[in-house]
Amino acid sequence: MIEFARASCWYGPVIALNDVSATIGPGVTGLLGPNGAGKSTFLKLAAGQLKPSQGEVKVLGAPAWGVPEVFHRVGLCPEPDAFWDGLSGWQFVTFLLRLSGFDDAEVNRRAEAALVEVDLLAAKDRRIGGYSKGMRQRVKLAQAIAHDPQVLLLDEPLTGMDPVNRHRVVELVKRLGREGRTIVMSSHVLYEVEAMTRNVLLVHQGRILAEGDVREIRDLLDEHPHAASVRARDPRRVARAVLDLPEVVSVEFGEGGDSVVVRTARPDAFYAALTEVAEEAGVYEVFSPDEDLESVFKYLLARRGGAR
């Protein structure tokens, strides 16, 4: 479905992706790596937004660059938080469906179905400029899935989502993967990828460092706990709810007083507890700094160096 054949991409003197060969088939594949590793470049090449400097990238058998018809079957949820802010969620999704060639009745039907999937139907007539970060992430996802693509490319789709919608989106992506679509999701948060799939590509410094089962690197996290920064109207309520969990290693209040940073060896238990207090504490954003993943990559690289 997605084939990289010795593909490289460089921006001037900077090599963003270096001689990458990979074949990605149906199901969910996590593209995991720290910021600047080359994940976004990988996705932009697959989405035909960039032309490989060398090698070849194919999607559904056609070159990803310069073949617009491939986008009948490809959905892209880009990473930048960018919109035509004057549009409502409904206008945004329907406009992009019209660009996919659907007639008015089909546009309306598909837009409604996509907005229901991401729980935005009630807010469909509000301007995107007034949406929260999590809602903007979800409307981006809605436009990516609305035309029922076979291949779905998701660039950091969970960034900024609250726990309830994070769970909803994780379940949606898993379901789409089970339906036989080829889904590539990039993230710098191991826990996010792990929640959706076991199949990962580890990207580091523009190369595929490893590919396979996420559980193989999961054990390393015992040494490098997962960090989550939670922004809420009442961060103390969040802290109280998670402080007594046995796997929580540390809880610190962030600068500005509206966030709390939690480190835990069991992210699933932490997120379950967080979901319970999310509404009461007014949780409006959750994100993970990537220091934990950086540590895992350093470890992997050191181990690889040692093995040589």
Place this chain on the structure above:
Amino acid sequence: MSADEKALPPPVPFLRAARAVFDLSLEEMVWSRKSLVMAGLLLMPVALAVLFRLVANLKHAPAGIDLYGLVVAMYYLRNALPLAALFFATALIADEVEGRTITYLLSRPVSRASILCGKFAAYVVTTLTLTLPGIVVCFFLLVTLRGFSGVAAFVPDLLRDLAVAALALCAYGALFTLLGVLLKRPTIPGLVFLVGWESLANLPGWLPRYTVTAWVRSLISHRPVDEGLAELFQTTLPAGEAVVVLVAITILGLAGAYGIFSRRQFVLDQ
């Protein structure tokens, strides 16, 4: 060719895709701050004409058609329309790149030509909507300074001016669309072109033929006395040739813009 590739349907038909882009671009342009500023610029002569009618001694005022001709030639064609074209047309693609919304347009099964044409059509409709009513109102305010008698005789001039304004907006718009996809920051070079290069139209000899403004002003029939050196050297080019040249500038400008737009990796600019 693989089974996957064979199964791909063709891109969305050109007109359908261009229409969708046109609708969105029109909505974005009409309700933008830029349009408010440009509406002020393009409707300023109307306000001045109203003021003139209120305060001027109409018995000693110059002939209304001369005043109107001055407004069309010196204000609209020489200054306001090229400026409107500069600010709208250079931004057609640049705003999408800067706002990082270009990714949505380029990840749909549509040709890049349909995106460019849809946006250019929205530019033409927006600028014509802001310009033509102002010219018409100015015409009636100024030409009727001394009453309505004889106004009908000048209506063909008005119609011709409206057509020339439309042609000027297309030609300048195409050039500035090209500049907008060619350069990352096209506004200053565009201003330099308008203030510097276009001034060559006032020189004697063959140089005016290389400016847009010389061709545009050759098309209006009631040209007023121009400023400074222009009075001495103002060149009039054949009207038929002027139409052909302006249409050619429009087509070549858009073709050049498409040539760049179709190959460019806009992600690199973000």
